[in-house]
Amino acid sequence: MKLAISGTYSSGKTLTSYALSHYIGIERTRARTMRELLPFAVPGKTLEQCNGAELIQLIVRRHVERVTHESHLVNGFVSDGSSLQEWLYGAVRVIVGINPNDSVHLSDVETVEKTPEMLFFEQVMDQLGVAIKEHVKNTYDAFVHLPNELELAKDGHRPVNERFRRLADEGIAKAIDELGIPRHVIGGTLVQRLNGIVDTFDFTPVMDVHTAIEKAQQEYKAVDMTIETDRAWAVGSAV
Numbered sequence: 001m002k003l004a005i006s007g008t009y010s011s012g013k014t015l016t017s018y019a020l021s022h023y024i025g026i027e028r029t030r031a032r033t034m035r036e037l038l039p040f041a042v043p044g045k046t047l048e049q050c051n052g053a054e055l056i057q058l059i060v061r062r063h064v065e066r067v068t069h070e071s072h073l074v075n076g077f078v079s080d081g082s083s084l085q086e087w088l089y090g091a092v093r094v095i096v097g098i099n100p101n102d103s104v105h106l107s108d109v110e111t112v113e114k115t116p117e118m119l120f121f122e123q124v125m126d127q128l129g130v131a132i133k134e135h136v137k138n139t140y141d142a143f144v145h146l147p148n149e150l151e152l153a154k155d156g157h158r159p160v161n162e163r164f165r166r167l168a169d170e171g172i173a174k175a176i177d178e179l180g181i182p183r184h185v186i187g188g189t190l191v192q193r194l195n196g197i198v199d200t201f202d203f204t205p206v207m208d209v210h211t212a213i214e215k216a217q218q219e220y221k222a223v224d225m226t227i228e229t230d231r232a233w234a235v236g237s238a239v
Helices: 013-024 034-041 052-071 083-091 116-139 162-178 190-201 209-221 233-238
Strands: 002-006 077-080 142-145 183-185
Touching: 002 013, 013 077, 013 190, 013 209, 034 052, 052 077, 052 083, 052 116, 083 116, 083 162, 116 162, 142 162, 142 190, 162 183, 190 209
Parallel strands: 002 077, 002 142, 142 183
Antiparallel strands: none
16 A cells, blocks of 8 residues: 655644554654755745745655655555645745745635746746646555644744645645546544544554654654754765
């Protein structure tokens, strides 16, 4: 089983995928987050400060990492997200702008101006979508889609608002359905999510659900959550 845990910002994908991997004994795969990539890909910038070209680089980096990690797990895996979310995070910017917070004054039926630069960005997103959808279609057996039932984290990192998150969520769900991949919407508490996934796919747990969650929480704490500009020193030490 090659199962992706999908959803948008602050939906709980990472912790759910970590815990599920422990709970059912299937390896987990992921790509480094934008936050982890930024100090090396775009040194000195936050995601909010990135331009269209830099966003494309980050999308491609994450997609390549996913494909590489997934290719080594031929017996199945649980994926923290999928390349669909990276692509949609770019594609939605055609509607709300490269920095979505600059267009919060627009209504739901309004879009940002289609400048020549934005038109080219849209064409690039369309073509990236072709390649990414092909990969997703040929890779995943099913998706568990987590609804936006948690508050959007205000962490000073992501130029994201509720309109952006809703549009991305709708776009991910639509893309999965168009590809004909089974999509199961499972929400609730973390325990409810894990048990709902187990029941849906008839998995056999290999440990107690609370033990799996504790292990996942320890892993999650180890993820570097500092702001990009506070980690700029890492670039010099890594070269």
